[in-house]
Amino acid sequence: METPLLAIDNLRTYFYSRAKRAFIRSVDGASLSVAPGETLGVVGESGSGKTVTALSAAGLVTAAPGVIGGRIALRSNGVARDLLEGLGRFVRVTEQDGRVVAVEKDERGWRRHSEAQMKGVRGKEIAMIFQNPRAALNPYSTVGSQLVETIRLHTAAKGEREAKERAIHWLERVRIDSPRLRFDNFPFGMSGGMCQRAMIAMALSAEPSLLIADEPTTGLDATIQSRIVELLGELKQETGIATLLISHDISVIQSLSDRVAVMYGGTVVETGRAAEVLARDAPARHPYTSALLASIPSAETIRNKSYLQAIEGEVLDTIEVPRGCRFYGRCNRVTEGVRERCAGLEPPLAEVAPGHKVRCWLYPAKPS
Amino acid sequence: MSKTILEVTDLRKHFSQYLGLFAKLSGETRVIPAVDGVSFYLRENETVGLVGESGCGKTTIGRTVLRLTDPSSGRIVFDGRDITAMSRAELRPLRREMQMIFQDLDAGLNPAMRVRDILREALTVYERPGDAEIASRIRELLEQVNLKESKLANFPSELSGGEKRRVGIARVLAVRPRLIVADEPTSALDISIQAQVVNLLRDLQKHLGLTYLFISHDLPVVELVSEKVAVMYLGRIVEMGLAENIAHRPRHPYTQILWSSLAEKQNIEVSRRVRNVTVERERRAWGVFDFEHPARGCRFAPRCPLYQQNGRPAVCTDPASEPPLRDVGKGHVVACHFA
Numbered sequence: 001m002e003t004p005l006l007a008i009d010n011l012r013t014y015f016y017s018r019a020k021r022a023f024i025r026s027v028d029g030a031s032l033s034v035a036p037g038e039t040l041g042v043v044g045e046s047g048s049g050k051t052v053t054a055l056s057a058a059g060l061v062t063a064a065p066g067v068i069g070g071r072i073a074l075r076s077n078g079v080a081r082d083l084l085e086g087l088g089r090f091v092r093v094t095e096q097d098g099r100v101v102a103v104e105k106d107e108r109g110w111r112r113h114s115e116a117q118m119k120g121v122r123g124k125e126i127a128m129i130f131q132n133p134r135a136a137l138n139p140y141s142t143v144g145s146q147l148v149e150t151i152r153l154h155t156a157a158k159g160e161r162e163a164k165e166r167a168i169h170w171l172e173r174v175r176i177d178s179p180r181l182r183f184d185n186f187p188f189g190m191s192g193g194m195c196q197r198a199m200i201a202m203a204l205s206a207e208p209s210l211l212i213a214d215e216p217t218t219g220l221d222a223t224i225q226s227r228i229v230e231l232l233g234e235l236k237q238e239t240g241i242a243t244l245l246i247s248h249d250i251s252v253i254q255s256l257s258d259r260v261a262v263m264y265g266g267t268v269v270e271t272g273r274a275a276e277v278l279a280r281d282a283p284a285r286h287p288y289t290s291a292l293l294a295s296i297p298s299a300e301t302i303r304n305k306s307y308l309q310a311i312e313g314e315v316l317d318t319i320e321v322p323r324g325c326r327f328y329g330r331c332n333r334v335t336e337g338v339r340e341r342c343a344g345l346e347p348p349l350a351e352v353a354p355g356h357k358v359r360c361w362l363y364p365a366k367p368s
Numbered sequence: 369m370s371k372t373i374l375e376v377t378d379l380r381k382h383f384s385q386y387l388g389l390f391a392k393l394s395g396e397t398r399v400i401p402a403v404d405g406v407s408f409y410l411r412e413n414e415t416v417g418l419v420g421e422s423g424c425g426k427t428t429i430g431r432t433v434l435r436l437t438d439p440s441s442g443r444i445v446f447d448g449r450d451i452t453a454m455s456r457a458e459l460r461p462l463r464r465e466m467q468m469i470f471q472d473l474d475a476g477l478n479p480a481m482r483v484r485d486i487l488r489e490a491l492t493v494y495e496r497p498g499d500a501e502i503a504s505r506i507r508e509l510l511e512q513v514n515l516k517e518s519k520l521a522n523f524p525s526e527l528s529g530g531e532k533r534r535v536g537i538a539r540v541l542a543v544r545p546r547l548i549v550a551d552e553p554t555s556a557l558d559i560s561i562q563a564q565v566v567n568l569l570r571d572l573q574k575h576l577g578l579t580y581l582f583i584s585h586d587l588p589v590v591e592l593v594s595e596k597v598a599v600m601y602l603g604r605i606v607e608m609g610l611a612e613n614i615a616h617r618p619r620h621p622y623t624q625i626l627w628s629s630l631a632e633k634q635n636i637e638v639s640r641r642v643r644n645v646t647v648e649r650e651r652r653a654w655g656v657f658d659f660e661h662p663a664r665g666c667r668f669a670p671r672c673p674l675y676q677q678n679g680r681p682a683v684c685t686d687p688a689s690e691p692p693l694r695d696v697g698k699g700h701v702v703a704c705h706f707a
Contacts, residue, residue, distance in 0.1 A: 226629035311564075
């Protein structure tokens with residue numbers, strides 16, 4: 001495998017909830033990597049930790065979390081750098097029985113250090129597009145001036161006129177009609193799909209090496225969604241940018257990703273090539289992934305007007321994380337042979353086929 | 369054949385936009401026709417799906433047929449009674465028979481009340497049952513929506529999305545309605561929970577004989593739950609018919625685009641006829657609704673691939689001939705000159 005551009009290793013991002021006097025383990029030991037030019041799709045339900053993983057990578061976890069641990073290594077100019085490096089000295093974690101019970105931290109120092117680490121990385125190396133484009137754009141300034149700002153800040157085009165030409169070029173590349181006119185539009189004068197295009201233009205105009213797309217199509221209309229997916233696919237071909245694509249919409253992940261990571265309860269439960277993991281008849285698959293795929297109405301279900309196969313129970317509560325497998329309580333494939341282990345011990349992410357890993361006791365690691 | 373429970377004829381709902389004081393003084397007005405001449409009916413114990421992009425007037429129809437907003441014109445007949453112009457007092461006894469499930473999970477759930485009290489309140493709006501009866505009715509409701517009894521003591525903020533939806537449904541069922549307008553009942557939920565709720569709604573329909581007006585933009589779900597589907601564009605129904613015909617043999621170019629963009633996303637095999645249309649689809653036509661300057665004639669013409677293919681026929685933009693819904697067999701109606 002190629003040296004990854006972004007390697008997240010055993011990331012833990014916990015938030016302290018004052019109301020509940022407990023740590024919310026939003027991301028709890030997630031590991032994933034993105035190779036240059038590759039699109040990694042992250043699927044999972046809300047609360048599975050996919051967005052917090054992305055925010056952690058972009059250094060955008062705004063409320064200083066109770067804990068942030070692990071490694072987020074980003075390669076730039078051939079050198080990998082851990083974005084979380086040195087943050088540890090601002091935090092003192094007391095663990096008991098393998099669980100975090102108390103955290104003391106120098107919040108200001110932590111924040112200052114984190115900002116210093118992210119300088120020249122966020123926006124330049126890692127760009128992000130968000131779920132709600134209208135909220136992410138500044139309502140008080142025109143789309144054009146926001147683009148020009150990004151371009152002058154992050155690229156060699158420092159001059160006003162030069163930056164404007166580039167901005168118009170980018171608006172054109174994301175297929176916005178009459179870009180010269182749209183340049184002077186405010187976000188409120190544009191439709192949701194158009195705003196999302198402008199966001200994409202803004203993210204790409206800094207020529208980053210990694211694009212994080214967090215639910216880029218959610219909240220848009222069906223017809224517009226498929227256009228945005230089309231556009232992202234085309235831009236990937238044109239620019240060869242590596243993408244971390246987050247979505248709960250499996251069809252979006254399917255059509256854009258090279259590899260997929262399925263997240264549940266703050267950790268990755270399955271990862272592998274998209275075609276392999278999401279194929280209808282994959283030989284080995286995490287029970288959660290199968291259940292997720294089965295709960296989408298298929299042509300056959302619709303034709304027979306039969307019931308949807310729902311996953312019983314609720315999405316995992318990330319405060320009281322069970323000791324065993326996180327999916328154990330909802331899993332319908334527990335057999336007597338593995339029950340004890342499922343309930344008591346978290347399975348490792350084991351390689352079941354080259355490049356395909358599953359976190360489930362049903363699939364023991366193949367000896368390599 | 370079961371009887372008609374709701375009949376809507378030429379329903380219109382126009383909102384007027386506030387343009388500022390100056391415009392008001394000079395008498396300038398701008399009217400937004402959110403619903404612009406819609407007719408349909410619902411038979412007892414059936415589900416009609418209402419689909420279309422956001423802003424096309426789906427929710428406004430749902431709210432207007434329940435008289436949550438007053439129609440500008442048209443006729444709404446519920447169970448043989450014309451409710452179009454009924455007063456609030458006259459409507460009140462009818463309200464319990466027609467209920468709405470809102471898109472917003474928190475709508476209708478008072479954050480300061482426990483689940484038990486929310487359900488109790490719903491049970492005592494129209495009746496005065498005794499404590500013992502309330503308790504047994506609450507148990508029955510919990511069973512119907514498949515919710516644990518331990519949740520009764522919780523506040524809405526302590527519930528997950530799926531549980532909130534279940535409480536919302538239980539609250540609606542408490543008054544024993546016959547017609548339920550379900551406005552995007554699953555769109556705020558996770559996929560695994562969506563399936564649970566869809567199954568639940570279908571179960572309830574079977575057991576309680578409910579009638580649904582199912583508003584959603586999730587096309588596969590609509591196709592699954594509905595007997596008939598109406599496709600809306602800019603305040604009008606452009607095509608209506610049996611769910612399977614709308615999904616697999618759509619006639620109106622808009623329906624074809626709607627379903628093919630879904631199929632494209634999900635790699636579903638679509639018929640060649642539909643595919644040809646998508647190939648011809650105009651790039652710039654990924655549209656913005658423009659209520660202020662509606663197209664003359666057919667309102668879909670500016671985005672229509674057929675209009676382009678046929679060399680921009682004049683009839684499509686003739687202000688005098690907005691295409692009417694025309695029967696193409698088996699109750700399938702299409703508003704297009706060429707489909």
